[in-house]
Amino acid sequence: MKFKSFLILIASLFALVGGILAVTAIGGGNVEHAFAFWGEHLIIAAIWLMLSLSLNLINGCCGLFSLGHQGFWMIGAYAAAATVKYLPPGGDQNWLGFILSFPIAVVAAAAFGLLVGIPCLRLSGDYLAIATLAFSEILRNLVENSEPLGKSLGLSPPNVIRNATTKNWNYAIYLVLAWAGAALTMLVLRNLMRSSHGRAIQAIRDDERAAELLGVNLTFYKVFVFVTGAAFAGLAGALFANFNAFVSIGHFSFNQGVMLVVMVVLGGMGDMGGTTAATIVLYFVGNVFLKWLPSINVPVFYDPTQGGVVWTEIRNLWQVFFSVLLIVVVLVRPEGLLKGIDLTALFKRRAPADGK
Amino acid sequence: MIDFFTFLLIGLTVGCIYALIAVGYTMVYGIIKLINFAHGEFYMVGAFVGYYVLVLGFGAQIGGRELGLIPLLVATLAAGVATGVLAVIVERLVYRPLRKSGRIVALLAALGVSLFLQNAGQQTVGAKDRPFPNTMTLQRYPRFKLVAGDVKAGEVARRDISVVYSVPLEGGRLTLVENLAQRGNTISAESVEKLDEILRNAAREGVPAAIYAYPAVTVSNKDGIILIALALITLLLYLLVQHSRFGRAMRAVSHDFEAAELMGINVDRVIAGTFFIGAFVAGIGGTLGGGMYYSKLSPLMGLMFGLKAFVAAVIGGIGSIPGALVGGLALGIAEALVYGYVSFLYADAFTFGILILMLLVKPSGLMGKPSSDKL
Numbered sequence: 001m002k003f004k005s006f007l008i009l010i011a012s013l014f015a016l017v018g019g020i021l022a023v024t025a026i027g028g029g030n031v032e033h034a035f036a037f038w039g040e041h042l043i044i045a046a047i048w049l050m051l052s053l054s055l056n057l058i059n060g061c062c063g064l065f066s067l068g069h070q071g072f073w074m075i076g077a078y079a080a081a082a083t084v085k086y087l088p089p090g091g092d093q094n095w096l097g098f099i100l101s102f103p104i105a106v107v108a109a110a111a112f113g114l115l116v117g118i119p120c121l122r123l124s125g126d127y128l129a130i131a132t133l134a135f136s137e138i139l140r141n142l143v144e145n146s147e148p149l150g151k152s153l154g155l156s157p158p159n160v161i162r163n164a165t166t167k168n169w170n171y172a173i174y175l176v177l178a179w180a181g182a183a184l185t186m187l188v189l190r191n192l193m194r195s196s197h198g199r200a201i202q203a204i205r206d207d208e209r210a211a212e213l214l215g216v217n218l219t220f221y222k223v224f225v226f227v228t229g230a231a232f233a234g235l236a237g238a239l240f241a242n243f244n245a246f247v248s249i250g251h252f253s254f255n256q257g258v259m260l261v262v263m264v265v266l267g268g269m270g271d272m273g274g275t276t277a278a279t280i281v282l283y284f285v286g287n288v289f290l291k292w293l294p295s296i297n298v299p300v301f302y303d304p305t306q307g308g309v310v311w312t313e314i315r316n317l318w319q320v321f322f323s324v325l326l327i328v329v330v331l332v333r334p335e336g337l338l339k340g341i342d343l344t345a346l347f348k349r350r351a352p353a354d355g356k
Numbered sequence: 357m358i359d360f361f362t363f364l365l366i367g368l369t370v371g372c373i374y375a376l377i378a379v380g381y382t383m384v385y386g387i388i389k390l391i392n393f394a395h396g397e398f399y400m401v402g403a404f405v406g407y408y409v410l411v412l413g414f415g416a417q418i419g420g421r422e423l424g425l426i427p428l429l430v431a432t433l434a435a436g437v438a439t440g441v442l443a444v445i446v447e448r449l450v451y452r453p454l455r456k457s458g459r460i461v462a463l464l465a466a467l468g469v470s471l472f473l474q475n476a477g478q479q480t481v482g483a484k485d486r487p488f489p490n491t492m493t494l495q496r497y498p499r500f501k502l503v504a505g506d507v508k509a510g511e512v513a514r515r516d517i518s519v520v521y522s523v524p525l526e527g528g529r530l531t532l533v534e535n536l537a538q539r540g541n542t543i544s545a546e547s548v549e550k551l552d553e554i555l556r557n558a559a560r561e562g563v564p565a566a567i568y569a570y571p572a573v574t575v576s577n578k579d580g581i582i583l584i585a586l587a588l589i590t591l592l593l594y595l596l597v598q599h600s601r602f603g604r605a606m607r608a609v610s611h612d613f614e615a616a617e618l619m620g621i622n623v624d625r626v627i628a629g630t631f632f633i634g635a636f637v638a639g640i641g642g643t644l645g646g647g648m649y650y651s652k653l654s655p656l657m658g659l660m661f662g663l664k665a666f667v668a669a670v671i672g673g674i675g676s677i678p679g680a681l682v683g684g685l686a687l688g689i690a691e692a693l694v695y696g697y698v699s700f701l702y703a704d705a706f707t708f709g710i711l712i713l714m715l716l717v718k719p720s721g722l723m724g725k726p727s728s729d730k731l
Contacts, residue, residue, distance in 0.1 A: 065460050119716050126391045126463045130666065131715050134708035137663075141705040254659070258467060265464055301480035305411055312479050320479060323471035330465045331453055 005343035006186075006276035013280060017042060032168065039171035043243055045283045046178035047236045050185045052263040052279040053272060054232035057189055059261065060270035061198070062225040063205030065129045068116065069260050071136025072109045072230040074252035076237025078149055079108035081247045084157035086148070091158070098160040102238045109234025110227045112139075117226030121219060124208070136257065140249050154248025157241060174243045181239055185232050190272060192228070201225060205270065262326050268336025277338050286322075290315045361573040363696035364689060369579045371688020372586040373649065376641030377665030378672065378680035379593065380634025386610045386675035387630050389459060390451065393466035396662015397473035398439050398635045402642025403653050404481060406435040407488060416489030421528030428491040432585075432643045439639025440632040447631040452624070470659075477655025485654045488647040493531040495520065496574035502567040504555060509545040513537035514569075519551055521558050521565035529563065539572065582644055589637055590681060596633070597677060606630060610675070660704075667711040673724020682722060 017038045024034045055069040080101035087097035116135050123131050144152050162170040192198050200221055203211035212218050241247045263282055267274030293315045300317075301310040329337050377399050384392045409431040410416040416423055446469055454462045500515075507517060517536045522529045534554060536547040551567070558565035597603035605626045608616040617623045646657055664687065672683025687707065694706050714721065 063460075065463070119712065123715055123719075125459050127715055127719065129460075129463060130391065130670075131712055133663075134667075134711045138705045138708045138712075141702060141708075145701045258471065261464075261467070303481065305408075306482065310480060310482075316479055319475040320472065323468050323475055326468035327450055327465055327472065330461055330468060331450065334457060334461050 006273040008343045009277050043174045043178040046182040047240050048283050049182045049279050050236035052260050052275050053185050054229040055260050056264045056275045058229040059264050062201045066132040067129045068132030068136035070252040070257035071139045072233035073237045075112045076105035076109040076234030077241040077247045080105040080238035081155045081157040081241040092163045105234045105238035106231045110231040113227040113230025117223040144249050156246045159245035266337045268339025271339045274338035290318050358572040363692045367689030367692030369582050371685035372582045373641050373645030374665045374668040374688050375681045375684025377638050378669040378684045380638045381666050381669040382680040383630050383634045390462045394469035396658035397470050398638040399642040400658035402435040402439040402639025403646035405438040406431040406643030406647045409434045410489040421525040423491045432640050435643040436636040436639040440636035443631040443635030444628050485652050488651040495577050499568040499570050509548045511543050513543050515539050516570045519567050521554050522563040670714050673721025676723045679723035
């Protein structure tokens with residue numbers, strides 16, 4: 001998908017939400033309620049966008065297939081949560097902790113990216129995927145048993161902004177922060193991929209040995225890609241921890257990592273616009289639009305141990321549909337569902353057929 | 357030292373289950389260089405097929421009569437065949453069209469199949485854990501028969517003592533084991549009373565009851581079944597791979613795909629057969645391991661267990677069948693020792709730590725061939 005297309009997509013998303021809020025206001029509905037609902041989803045969507053774009057750098061642009069991105073996210077989130085909670089002076093209004101939590105999360109995640117990146121230099125392809133998965137599972141296991149990090153119960157840092165302002169301001173401020181973070185991620189990664197460094201990274205994806213022969217420093221770029229991707233995931237983690245005011249290992253399971261991979265794959269590996277679109281569509285379909293479906297029960301299975309025919313609500317089949325979609329896309333359109341689609345074409349005058 | 361042997365035995369049994377799954381990973385990898393992420397889900401499907409055969413075919417009920425060996429055998433074979441057929445279908449629909457694309461694309465497809473089986477399972481059989489039907493009561497061997505007079509209140513028990521007796525149930529009977537005393541503890545008066553009551557009831561009902569003393573290290577009947585199953589499968593795999601036409605074709609395809617095709621080997625059939633055998637063994641592992649041994653079935657049971665079996669395959673050297681067996685046993689024993697002597701909390705970190713170490717230090721594994729292409 002052309003890069004500008006996703007700006008159109010995001011603009012239409014905000015226009016849609018604005019429209020819904022306006023309609024609610026005119027119709028005499030509860031605007032505050034609607035704002036809280038949409039505000040929260042837009043904030044979390046921006047966090048997912050940062051995650052999928054940074055994974056896209058590793059998986060899509062550089063071709064280092066990582067299944068462990070949730071680990072970087074987790075490091076960032078826990079580092080930020082621990083900073084806000086434990087940094088002196090502490091308390092409900094730990095502004096110092098809040099401000100420092102962002103750089104600390106980024107540095108912690110980037111350091112872990114370095115830790116993962118260096119040993120993974122020796123691996124490629126599916127072995128790399130398994131090794132990154134192993135790293136993130138080890139991490140989860142260590143956090144699960146760490147007393148200061150709350151073991152499996154999780155960590156609840158105070159939400160500094162919420163405590164200092166009102167509920168509405170909280171959403172408004174995080175809305176700005178999260179989308180600023182997403183915009184920063186897009187901008188930095190887009191400029192990176194347009195620079196000579198970006199071309200070196202793409203060369204590694206296309207043919208590692210050829211790139212090496214042409215003088216691309218494989219060691220440097222692979223580690224660089226891991227560290228950069230991890231840093232942005234760490235930033236997303238810091239936003240998540242501060243906004244959610246609660247982190248637990250359940251938030252960073254393998255399934256979340258798979259979800260991120262699916263976003264990158266459906267968007268078209270290495271295609272930032274496509275990844276953006278896939279992230280937003282998958283997030284909103286899975287978390288918002290699905291809940292609006294009428295509750296229709298469909299028979300899915302016959303099981304005498306459960307008393308005969310098993311019925312399930314049609315919205316519960318989303319996960320099944322989603323996995324079938326992944327298989328079908330890989331089979332039919334391995335370059336990604338959205339690769340090469342150009343939304344800006346809608347706004348251009350159609351060129352003559354011969355193109356001259 | 358007694359602890360050590362106990363841990364070793366537990367590890368051996370769990371290792372056998374890992375080995376049953378690792379065989380499929382390694383066979384598929386050996387022949388088409390694909391890490392079949394969905395293989396752990398084949399283990400899950402196998403466990404559920406075994407469950408349904410026992411419940412629907414043999415009328416098993418939770419807490420009901422013991423089914424015995426023959427129903428278990430039927431369920432295990434049915435699970436193997438059903439899982440094998442599923443694997444062949446998956447191979448035909450998903451992996452075969454992708455054979456010429458890159459390894460990452462195939463890995464993604466495998467991830468998709470794995471997700472599909474997990475999610476479809478959660479929607480159909482439900483996400484809750486289910487216990488496996490009671491095929492046999494856990495009994496320990498070797499054991500020495502005692503008579504009622506040997507158990508006296510106030511004496512210190514030199515060995516673990518228990519009474520094994522049956523109660524009649526609709527359509528059969530249920531064997532129960534009541535522990536009377538532990539080695540080194542004093543035998544209490546209540547234990548002796550309980551024993552007397554059990555013996556009296558058994559005599560009245562006309563069912564067998566016996567008192568046994570156990571040595572420090574014992575093997576259970578379930579351990580035994582799993583060990584025997586692995587030994588049998590190892591033997592059959594050896595005969596199949598080394599001494600059959602199909603095995604020769606498989607080795608040829610694994611050695612050089614294109615040359616084998618040129619020599620007139622039906623590569624598609626060989627690959628489908630490999631998938632069938634790998635999943636057949638995993639299905640058996642599902643019914644015996646996930647079902648009979650752990651007795652905890654859920655659609656997500658294959659995820660972690662499958663990953664650990666993959667670690668076992670890497671330890672042994674992925675692509676090598678003896679390697680998968682050795683790797684499975686080694687991982688099971690290592691894990692049991694960590695559980696026993698260190699902490700069960702860090703078992704996952706330990707297992708995945710081994711994986712990373714292995715991939716970095718000796719990616720060809722204990723028994724694999726060093727590969728020429730860079731990993």
